[in-house]
Amino acid sequence: MVADIPSDHADLSTERGRLPVPRRPRGARAVTTPRSSDEKVPVEPTLPVAAVARRLGIAPSTLRTWDRRYGLGPTGHAVGKHRRYGPADVARLELMRSALLEGAAPAEAAEYALRASPGDVTEFTGAKPHGGRRLSLPGEVSAARGLGRAAMAMDDRSVQRIITEAIAADGVVAAWDEVVRPVLNAVAGRWAASGDCVEVEHLVNECVLAAMIRQTPLVPVPRNPRPVMLCCAPHETHSLPLYVLRAALARRRIGTVMLGAAVPGAALAAAVRRIAPAAVVVWAQVPGHAGGAALAQIPRTSQRAHVFAGGPGWVGTDLPARAERLVDLPGALARVEALLLAADPRSERVEQDQPGE
8 A cells, every 4th residue: 555655655656557667877787688599589581682673573773773762672771781672662662563554653653652551552463464554464484474564664674684584594486485475465465455555565576676686696607508598578577586586596506698577579589599598488477468479489599499488477378389387486496407407417517516595
């Protein structure tokens, strides 16, 4: 009872029913209770910049820009230390990324990401699988999904990086078939449905073209004495597959001559007479752009040229007897190389010393 407490300590009971915190004498150090060695401090999992950038499909430099410009950096990051992002940090970045893909300006997207509650983050990043500013790429490899996100965000640097990494990992033909082609098909589907994404197709096309040219080595001493001529059908403007094929052939030390898109039949005939190629690949991506007349115009020279009708555009088209159909790029690469080996068996001995595709 209070009555039993000495008068000089009667104020130990306060209005709020709590004891006052005793004051530490001046100069004294605080005594802390050491943590038991058995107690484990929970550590939140974190990711480095590169991993977060891959997850979002953007360049690491973009993450640093978002941190510097908008304050969307890792929580508790100390100057001079490596950036590591926790789950909440990644959720905010995904929210900003989603807002950008939906058409928000960067400053608006950053403000929304910083102000959003955890519930808002879950709802926003739970993403509509179709429509909006996203491409539908179900079942595709993660690199294709990342390329799709970067393309829809018009992130040129990330598009180039993803394509380059895919080529380094799997070769030019696999990068085209598994990463690039699904994205271009999805963009074409969006255009057919709504008429938009033309700018996205142009961006991806230019990035792929630049990547394939970079990945095409010079072949000072080709295995084939006579080159392989590559060109598109007279009305075909989709020449990217030819650049992929050219890069793959060059990596096998097979020399080519590239004529590019929409080559008139007369011009192709003149080129064949002047160059005398071992093979001619005439590519058509779209059925309406293929026509047997262009193949029929290829002259028969003293040095016979093998004629290939390459690409899906030739499916269902009647071909001249001398032309052979090549439906896809892997088949085209294998068939052209096999033809050259059969024509000159000495090429096989050279090829064994060359790295694979």
